[in-house]
Amino acid sequence: PSGPKDIASAPAATAAVGSTLLRRGLPRVSGGDPWPPETAVVIESLIERKRVAAPTTQEGTETSGAQEEAKASAPLPQPPASRADPKPTKSTNPKKPRSRTAILVFGALGLLGVALAAVFFTRWLVTLDFMRDFLTAYPGETALPAGTDPGFPAWAQWQHFFNFFLIVLIIRSGLQVRRETRPPGYWTPKWSKGSDGKISITSWFHQTLDVLWLLNGLIFVVLLFVTGHWARLVPITWEVIPNALSALIQYVSLDWPTENGWVNYNSLQMLAYFVTVFIAAPLAAISGARMSGIWPKDAKTLNRLYPIEWARAIHFPVMLYFVVFIIGHVALVFATGALRNLNHMYGGQDAVNWTGFWIFFGSLLLVIGAWIAARPVVLAPLAGLFGRVSSR
Known part of the structure; x- marks a missing residue:
C-alpha cells in the first residue's frame, strides 16, 4: 500500500x-x-x-506484423568471414605444383642421360693406346693364394640365405622406426623395473633382428678364416686397386670382364664384399648398439667419447649403402648369367640349370612371407615371450 x-x-x-x-x-x-x-x-x-x-x-x-514482413523481405545478412577460413582469392596466373610422378620421370630420364654419356665416353676412352695397355696389364682380377679351394661350401650357402633374409627385414623395420610417430605397442624387458628400458614393439623387432644378424655374421667370419675361404674376400696385394678400376671401366663400357665367380671374384667384387663384411657391417653394429637400449646410459665418460649424434650420423648412411649394394649385387647376378650364378650360391654347383633358381625362388617366398607377417598382431605374442607388451 x-x-x-x-x-x-x-x-x-x-x-x-x-x-x-x-x-x-x-x-x-x-x-x-x-x-x-x-x-x-x-x-x-x-x-x-x-x-x-x-x-x-x-x-x-x-505494426509488429509490418516489421516482421519487412524483415522477411530484407536480404539475409552474410556471416562474417572466419580468420581460420579466409575467402579464397583468384590468382591471375596460377601455377600447378609438379606431381611426384613427373619429378620421378624427369629424374629417371636425367640418370639415363648421364649413364648413356658415361657409356659413350668410356667406349671412346678404351680405344686409346694408353688405356689398352692399362687393361692388358690389369685385366680386372688378382690371383688367389695357392691352395684356395674353388666353389662355395654348404655353410656359405646357408649363411648367404640367412644374411639375405635378415638384412631385408632389418632395412624394413629400420625405416619403420625412423618414420614412426605413434607406435602400435610397447615392449619392456622382464628384468627391468617399472618402465626402464621400454621401447616400441617396432624397435624391439628391429633390435632382435640386429642381434640375429650379428650372430650370423660372427659365425660367418669364424668359418671364413677357419676354412680358408677368406682369400676370396680379403685383398692381399695392392694390385687389387688398379684391377678394380679396370673392372669398373669394363663394366661401364658394356664390355664386361669375364665372370668366373666359382673360382675367383674380379677385384671390384672383392673390394665390394670386403667393404660390406669388414667395414659396413661393423659400423652398422657399433652405431646401432649406441642407439639401442643395451647401451649404458649412466656411463658419462663413454657417452662423452661416443655421442649418440655420431651414431645417428653413421647408422642411416650405412643402411643406404646396404640398399645400394643389394640392388647392384642382384642386378649383376642376373645380368651376368642368372642360372649359373644362382647355382653357385644356392645350388652348390658350377652348372647352368634351374636348380639354383628354384631354391632361390623358394627363399624369396620365405622373405616375402616374413615381410607380410611382420605386423603388430604377429609381433606382440613373440615379444611377449621375452618381456611385457603393453599399449602404452
Whole structure:
C-alpha cells in the first residue's frame, strides 16, 4: 500500500517518466475519492512506457506484423568471414605444383642421360693406346693364394640365405622406426623395473633382428678364416686397386670382364664384399648398439667419447649403402648369367640349370612371407615371450 509520501511524490515521478497524466473519474463508492487515485498515475505511466516499447494493442500488433514482413523481405545478412577460413582469392596466373610422378620421370630420364654419356665416353676412352695397355696389364682380377679351394661350401650357402633374409627385414623395420610417430605397442624387458628400458614393439623387432644378424655374421667370419675361404674376400696385394678400376671401366663400357665367380671374384667384387663384411657391417653394429637400449646410459665418460649424434650420423648412411649394394649385387647376378650364378650360391654347383633358381625362388617366398607377417598382431605374442607388451 502507498502512503501519503508516495502520493505526494507522484507528479515528480510522472515527470521523470515523461508520461501523460490520466484523467480522474467518479468515485467507485458513495462518498469516496475520485477514481483512479493519484498513485495510479505513476503506475499507469510505467505501463504506458512498457506498451510503447512492446505494443500489445491491435495497432501495436499490426505494426509488429509490418516489421516482421519487412524483415522477411530484407536480404539475409552474410556471416562474417572466419580468420581460420579466409575467402579464397583468384590468382591471375596460377601455377600447378609438379606431381611426384613427373619429378620421378624427369629424374629417371636425367640418370639415363648421364649413364648413356658415361657409356659413350668410356667406349671412346678404351680405344686409346694408353688405356689398352692399362687393361692388358690389369685385366680386372688378382690371383688367389695357392691352395684356395674353388666353389662355395654348404655353410656359405646357408649363411648367404640367412644374411639375405635378415638384412631385408632389418632395412624394413629400420625405416619403420625412423618414420614412426605413434607406435602400435610397447615392449619392456622382464628384468627391468617399472618402465626402464621400454621401447616400441617396432624397435624391439628391429633390435632382435640386429642381434640375429650379428650372430650370423660372427659365425660367418669364424668359418671364413677357419676354412680358408677368406682369400676370396680379403685383398692381399695392392694390385687389387688398379684391377678394380679396370673392372669398373669394363663394366661401364658394356664390355664386361669375364665372370668366373666359382673360382675367383674380379677385384671390384672383392673390394665390394670386403667393404660390406669388414667395414659396413661393423659400423652398422657399433652405431646401432649406441642407439639401442643395451647401451649404458649412466656411463658419462663413454657417452662423452661416443655421442649418440655420431651414431645417428653413421647408422642411416650405412643402411643406404646396404640398399645400394643389394640392388647392384642382384642386378649383376642376373645380368651376368642368372642360372649359373644362382647355382653357385644356392645350388652348390658350377652348372647352368634351374636348380639354383628354384631354391632361390623358394627363399624369396620365405622373405616375402616374413615381410607380410611382420605386423603388430604377429609381433606382440613373440615379444611377449621375452618381456611385457603393453599399449602404452
